[in-house]
Amino acid sequence: MIKISEVKKHNGETVEIAGFVKQVRDLKKMQFLVVRDVTESVQISVEKNENRKAVNDVISSLTLESSVRIKGRVNVDDFVKLNGVEIIPDEIEIANLANNTLPIDLTDFNESNRDLRMDWRFLDLRSREHQLIFRVQTTAEMAMREFWINHDFTEIHSPKLMGNPSESGAELFELNYFGGKAYLAQSPQFYKQMAIAAGFERVFEIGPVFRANKSFTSRHDTEFTSVDCEFAWINSYEDVMKFEEEWVAHVIKRVKEKHGDEIKAVLGREITVPKTPFPRITMKQAKEIVNSLGYVVPPETKGDLDPTAERMLGEWAKEKHGSDFVFVTLFPTSIRPFYHMYNPEDPSTTLSFDLLWNGLEVTTGAQREHRYPVIVRQGIEKGLIPANAMTPDGEVVTENLPQGLKDYLSCFNYGCPPHGGYGFGLTRMLMNLLGYKNVREVTFIYRGVDRLRP
């Protein structure tokens, strides 16, 4: 059996293909099929006559989206509109006859029919456009892992079941665990740091995380694939950014090599491998840039950027530096978690960054605080740890640490080395690369507030 994309190379030969029936035209003297596999579509053409009766009868009985195996002779002919090639079939075997009423139209993808398409996701995914998303995802993930492993990273699978709420009680799914309670991990953050404390030095994980977020926006979901890494013995958060930009460039390079032509043909998009280093601006500079462009970030963001400001910074980076990417650094302490390292030169900021890609945030990263008394003090300042967990002399009172953070914080009490890392949005990468605007389109089986099926 050969792939349909290979058919044209076998002019005059007998080949076998298999796929789904995309079109049937049963005319008076001729029958035409279009059959699609994971690579391409091809026309099947056959005369109606007594010699061909077996094949003719099968074609007459076919319904759209049935799966078939076909054996026949390849005929390369420029008159065939579809790719200049057809197969004259000797045998057609119906592997599975589809119900003759399709619940969705496989040639029509838009926002208004999205919910119905999601109900019938396995049919919705049969189109070449949608298949391409997941082949690009496969290549991207392998390129990520390849880069990590070439840099001595170890893969981990951190637990998704947790005995205590992690970063915050909000957005947390709770479950019944043999009569007690467990929680679903919202991120592998604590566990990837635990791996650093365990001497793994460099780790990565690609796996699911869960957020009980009630939003219905185009960017929100309750379960998604998180891409994470963490590494020890850094000197600065700059080391983390340096690593990440090379990693991103490598991933996009691999996607372009393997799928660049097809992405252009199917989606009309050009994949551009970014130049490194990416521009870096501090949060202070970022605010000045948007101000100079006539925009003031509203106070509700509490010092963060809003989507409008991110978009403007994306345009600014493109115009000023010819870059689709820009790092924004030194985020305010007030909007970063207690485990980010504070800037020793200005403790109101953290040694952290976001990465914007075409004005869309795809990463949060930082150097982490690895010093036991310092991280405990930062937790106390954030109100996550009771004040009596530290003596007036700055000694940690381990027994007064909150139960939910004790295992995590203990890591820093036994020699955990300096480290940093980042999390990266897989779906946001696919949206950026392939031009999709909704996370539902680039997720295999989407999960949201009102979507738990199929």
Place this chain on the structure above:
Amino acid sequence: MIKISEVKKHNGETVEIAGFVKQVRDLKKMQFLVVRDVTESVQISVEKNENRKAVNDVISSLTLESSVRIKGRVNVDDFVKLNGVEIIPDEIEIANLANNTLPIDLTDFNESNRDLRMDWRFLDLRSREHQLIFRVQTTAEMAMREFWINHDFTEIHSPKLMGNPSESGAELFELNYFGGKAYLAQSPQFYKQMAIAAGFERVFEIGPVFRANKSFTSRHDTEFTSVDCEFAWINSYEDVMKFEEEWVAHVIKRVKEKHGDEIKAVLGREITVPKTPFPRITMKQAKEIVNSLGYVVPPETKGDLDPTAERMLGEWAKEKHGSDFVFVTLFPTSIRPFYHMYNPEDPSTTLSFDLLWNGLEVTTGAQREHRYPVIVRQGIEKGLIPANAMTPDGEVVTENLPQGLKDYLSCFNYGCPPHGGYGFGLTRMLMNLLGYKNVREVTFIYRGVDRLRP
């Protein structure tokens, strides 16, 4: 900064290393440290005198398992017991001073202290033996993906949150989902088949699954990493076994190439790349073999093999075929799920198999039933689908299908091609390769009935 395994190549040069303090000997005239990184350990030796006071003072203050950066001169000398090399330090920087009371002894791993070691897993994992497990796992997973991708497989991330119980209500974790109910996936089975129905042709997934199993045995856990693949257009379950044995051999080959010497040095085990094809025996033959060896499988197994029989078959395969592996095929219908294809020559058996590795089951695989009326009838026979979901003429009455199976079964009503696949036990592979007897030792952070932390 260089890895400690590289130190010996730099005799006479000044190098920088970083790692954890494994031993401190602070003698009258000399000080010795042993420092360990992810690759190796090395001795640090320094005289006590006025010129070395800064370094001497740092070493005197060091506690075990603190993390340090060391700059110094390499001295290759056969008199140094540890690897014939030492570093004479110029600078030692304490990155993180460990609490001077370690809760576990990092040189003593056994069953009796396992529970305490699991409490302090990040310290337990610092030993070279335990680190090796996860570097082997990393290589094995990459080899799996490499083989799949070279055979045109697409990676999927199937949802772990499900709106309906999947295969069975037992062993299922239930959670509160915005006031309604959701369940955690026990396997990606339905979704990998959905991907086949979606035209992906060949898919794989490595990801977490969840089982609310109350067992406390050495093999049971409530969350583990499942390794799964599924592919279309097979002619027989034999195609699935053929693929799997080549895949397994490739994975072991890569592990041997990358870690064979270290596994031998650290664990005293020889990795052997298996020859293919693996021997195949039917369940009927398997029973005859164990009978001929004087054992009768107890009736409680209801036609399945028990661990004793599996062990005997492992020994038989080794003796008779020189193979660590043996496929057992044609499992009874009564102990296989309704979606396995039944044997047309004997419907009391299924076109399915298990793979035994050293007498331990590591795989269940099968050709799946892809014909809509047939799978529905099999579901009715198993009591999972009400009888009124099929007319006396054998037509499926879609509206009478149970809600929980409707989305899954619909896949077979719209042209899903023939397909098969297997699931593979990652932890069992590590136990087999590295000689561990308990799943707790080869899981990064173990989850069981009474273990939800750290």
